[in-house]
Amino acid sequence: MARVNPVLAAMVLVGFAAMEGAAALPRRIAAAVEKIRAVGPEGKGHAAAQSAWADVAKAKASQIPDLLVAMDGANDYALNWLRSAVETAVQRETAAGATLPVKALEGILRDTRHHPRARRLAFELIRRIDTPKAEALLSGFLQDPGSELRRDAVAQLMARAATQTNAAKATAVTTYREALGHAREADQIEDIAKRLQDLGDKVDLAKTFGWVSKWQLVGPFDNTGEAGFAKVYPPEERIEMAAELPGKSGPVKWFPYKTRSEYGLVDFNQAISSLKGAVGYAVAEFWSDSARTAQVRLGCKNGWKVWVNGALVFGRDEYHRSAEIDQYRMPVTLKAGRNLILVKCAQNEQTQDWAKEWEFQLRVTDEQGTPIVSTR
Amino acid sequence: MKTRPRFSAIVAWASALAAALPLAAGDWTQFRGPNGDGLSTETGVPVRMEPSSVTWSIPLPGRGLSSPLIVGDKVLVTASSGARQDRLHVLCFRLSDGAPLWERQFWATGRTMTHEKIGAATPTPASDGRAIYAIFSSNDCLALDLDGRLLWFRGLGRDYPNASNSLGMSSSLVVVDGVVVAMVENDSESFTAGLDAKTGLNRWKLDRPKKANWTSPVVLRTPGQPNRVLLQSSAGVTAVDPATGKVAWEFSDGASTVPSLVVSGSRVVVPANGITVLEPEAGAGKPKSVWRSAQLRPGTASPVAVGDRLLTLNDGGILTCASLVDGKRLWQLRLKGSFSATPVVAGGHLYCVSEDGKVQVVDPSKPEGAVVSELALGQTVIGTPSLAAGSLFVRSDAKLVRLGGSGLR
Numbered sequence: 001m002a003r004v005n006p007v008l009a010a011m012v013l014v015g016f017a018a019m020e021g022a023a024a025l026p027r028r029i030a031a032a033v034e035k036i037r038a039v040g041p042e043g044k045g046h047a048a049a050q051s052a053w054a055d056v057a058k059a060k061a062s063q064i065p066d067l068l069v070a071m072d073g074a075n076d077y078a079l080n081w082l083r084s085a086v087e088t089a090v091q092r093e094t095a096a097g098a099t100l101p102v103k104a105l106e107g108i109l110r111d112t113r114h115h116p117r118a119r120r121l122a123f124e125l126i127r128r129i130d131t132p133k134a135e136a137l138l139s140g141f142l143q144d145p146g147s148e149l150r151r152d153a154v155a156q157l158m159a160r161a162a163t164q165t166n167a168a169k170a171t172a173v174t175t176y177r178e179a180l181g182h183a184r185e186a187d188q189i190e191d192i193a194k195r196l197q198d199l200g201d202k203v204d205l206a207k208t209f210g211w212v213s214k215w216q217l218v219g220p221f222d223n224t225g226e227a228g229f230a231k232v233y234p235p236e237e238r239i240e241m242a243a244e245l246p247g248k249s250g251p252v253k254w255f256p257y258k259t260r261s262e263y264g265l266v267d268f269n270q271a272i273s274s275l276k277g278a279v280g281y282a283v284a285e286f287w288s289d290s291a292r293t294a295q296v297r298l299g300c301k302n303g304w305k306v307w308v309n310g311a312l313v314f315g316r317d318e319y320h321r322s323a324e325i326d327q328y329r330m331p332v333t334l335k336a337g338r339n340l341i342l343v344k345c346a347q348n349e350q351t352q353d354w355a356k357e358w359e360f361q362l363r364v365t366d367e368q369g370t371p372i373v374s375t376r
Numbered sequence: 377m378k379t380r381p382r383f384s385a386i387v388a389w390a391s392a393l394a395a396a397l398p399l400a401a402g403d404w405t406q407f408r409g410p411n412g413d414g415l416s417t418e419t420g421v422p423v424r425m426e427p428s429s430v431t432w433s434i435p436l437p438g439r440g441l442s443s444p445l446i447v448g449d450k451v452l453v454t455a456s457s458g459a460r461q462d463r464l465h466v467l468c469f470r471l472s473d474g475a476p477l478w479e480r481q482f483w484a485t486g487r488t489m490t491h492e493k494i495g496a497a498t499p500t501p502a503s504d505g506r507a508i509y510a511i512f513s514s515n516d517c518l519a520l521d522l523d524g525r526l527l528w529f530r531g532l533g534r535d536y537p538n539a540s541n542s543l544g545m546s547s548s549l550v551v552v553d554g555v556v557v558a559m560v561e562n563d564s565e566s567f568t569a570g571l572d573a574k575t576g577l578n579r580w581k582l583d584r585p586k587k588a589n590w591t592s593p594v595v596l597r598t599p600g601q602p603n604r605v606l607l608q609s610s611a612g613v614t615a616v617d618p619a620t621g622k623v624a625w626e627f628s629d630g631a632s633t634v635p636s637l638v639v640s641g642s643r644v645v646v647p648a649n650g651i652t653v654l655e656p657e658a659g660a661g662k663p664k665s666v667w668r669s670a671q672l673r674p675g676t677a678s679p680v681a682v683g684d685r686l687l688t689l690n691d692g693g694i695l696t697c698a699s700l701v702d703g704k705r706l707w708q709l710r711l712k713g714s715f716s717a718t719p720v721v722a723g724g725h726l727y728c729v730s731e732d733g734k735v736q737v738v739d740p741s742k743p744e745g746a747v748v749s750e751l752a753l754g755q756t757v758i759g760t761p762s763l764a765a766g767s768l769f770v771r772s773d774a775k776l777v778r779l780g781g782s783g784l785r
Binding site for chain 2: 039041042043046047049050053054057076077079080081083084085087088091117148151185187188301314316317318319321322323324327
């Protein structure tokens with residue numbers, strides 16, 4: 001999360017106060033908000049935030065929109081502190097008969113510059129007051145940067161398609177296709193694909209998810225006793241496609257691999273051999289037209305590490321618990337031109353039936369989950 | 377001239393007063409009740425369960441396996457909602473009629489992926505009578521006072537980013553000596569933390585075996601001895617000082633990672649190699665092993681000790697009664713259904729709730745044990761029920777149900 005200049009944040013607060021229906025935060029509450037925004041890892045800032053929270057929770061109904069604006073740029077810890085203060089204030093104010101400023105809340109909801117979570121909370125407050133109005137607003141969020149609003153909008157479209165299935169099959173397909181175009185969550189994509197298939201319209205799931213499908217693989221290296229997870233093998237130091245490397249049971253070389261799985265699975269059991277206590281590496285070129293932020297999204301039930309352009313992004317030594325699409329969402333920065341994504345995938349020595357998989361799936365997306373595809 | 381009392385003096389007085397606030401007798405303040413043993417001193421909990429036993433039943437806004445807490449005139453429960461179960465709820469209801477009093481929601485900061493059978497709201501919260509301390513599978517841990525005012529919020533899964541379990545975390549909290557003990561034990565960044573109940577800051581953080589662990593901590597209270605928190609893991613049992621996290625003693629012969637140990641008098645009944653009964657000795661480096669039985673194998677449900685009897689329930693519904701003195705098996709009784717919930721005990725009766733929502737009341741004093749009544753709630757129940765105010769509280773993914781009791785305490 002980007003750090004926000006407190007002066008800028010204060011200007012935002014003051015500026016927003018001009019919005020119709022919203023009241024400026026008293027200085028005491030504004031100062032308390034800043035103390036809450038300063039909370040961080042391992043309880044950082046708790047002492048100041050604890051007393052500040054009580055002040056923020058005293059906000060009047062008319063000041064709730066300002067508290068939502070105060071969520072802009074806040075870290076995930078502070079968002080939760082602020083949310084609970086908002087809920088406490090709303091509970092007290094509405095119990096006392098106060099009315100929430102719906103117009104101001106709607107202004108926040110519609111303004112995508114505000115934090116997606118603040119906007120979602122605004123939506124939920126509006127829904128609490130006027131459910132039909134909130135439901136009517138949903139259709140405007142099909143391209144929303146906030147995953148929850150977007151998801152609900154897609155769900156609404158899916159519900160409409162479901163009503164069209166019997167009477168107007170072609171219309172239902174069109175509506176489902178529209179929903180698919182906007183869906184970003186894996187379960188919704190799969191659900192829509194199944195419904196379309198039932199209507200005779202096949203979805204190219206691999207293309208929809210946008211998996212990285214072309215790789216170069218090398219292995220196996222040794223992972224006896226799971227020691228290979230921490231061991232630095234040659235691919236972690238240098239990628240030399242022509243090099244012959246010392247593997248687990250002899251020399252190994254890089255070879256090309258293209259996954260044909262609609263779920264983008266890179267399967268080392270199939271590509272190398274069904275082994276235990278082994279490490280495999282996969283590297284992919286990923287071309288970007290511009291330097292940009294992105295997410296590398298990985299699903300894997302083996303031990304794994306991911307590097308982008310030689311920098312370790314994250315790694316995890318959990319084996320055979322579970323895997324799912326987009327299990328790990330890692331923010332990365334792509335440079336313009338050629339990027340290298342390196343994955344280390346470690347199989348341990350468990351022998352159970354459910355411990356056979358030695359594989360991963362990976363895609364590059366924006367923050368909302370829209371696939372970003374390599375330009376070459 | 378009037379003198380104003382010094383702020384620090386007011387704080388000190390308030391703190392002393394607050395510290396002196398007793399838990400109301402009969403409060404159900406954590407997983408398996410105030411002593412973590414599933415036993416209640418409640419009287420009047422219905423033995424004959426029938427449809428009219430339902431005092432109230434209220435819908436919940438999300439899923440959950442955590443047990444309800446009953447503190448004073450409030451019933452508190454956690455839940456999770458959303459497609460990724462990443463909206464975390466703490467809900468408070470009025471004991472007498474189930475009327476909603478307050479709800480707070482939080483955005484998960486850690487991973488919420490779990491096995492489909494469980495969810496983010498699997499661990500049971502704990503209360504010291506002043507606040508509710510809740511933790512979720514995402515390792516988000518927070519404290520609210522009993523009126524819903526936030527005291528602190530920690531994202532332990534964010535602070536320690538490899539602290540998670542892709543099947544889900546389920547270890548419940550205990551709060552003892554002003555410390556909230558959170559077992560965040562998993563295959564990767566595995567630890568147990570003692571968090572200051574007032575501030576949420578780490579008092580201590582203890583590295584733990586790198587192995588997924590779904591058991592819950594239990595407080596060992598021995599008259600004349602300092603309290604110990606017992607941490608069960610694949611390695612065995614570790615007793616720690618709740619104030620410092622310093623290890624007092626260890627049992628190192630391994631133990632289960634699903635059902636949790638139970639303390640009965642001076643004995644610690646551990647799901648280890650079947651059942652292993654330990655007796656800690658003051659000043660000793662490790663506890664004495666009293667007996668061990670491979671015949672007694674609890675399933676997901678934790679064992680229950682009632683008087684001189686030990687009861688274990690396996691996932692298939694076989695309830696086994698053994699002597700707590702020597703482990704000798706006395707009888708077995710087949711209950712209806714599959715079980716994940718740990719039985720709880722009031723008035724000498726066991727209240728067992730199957731996964732398909734059948735409340736089965738067992739009289740273990742009968743020669744072969746006997747089911748004396750049953751009531752089908754028609755809901756999936758994975759979480760352990762709670763006992764307070766002459767009532768059994770059962771929560772499903774959809775509802776919170778109070779069975780028995782006259783309404784008021």
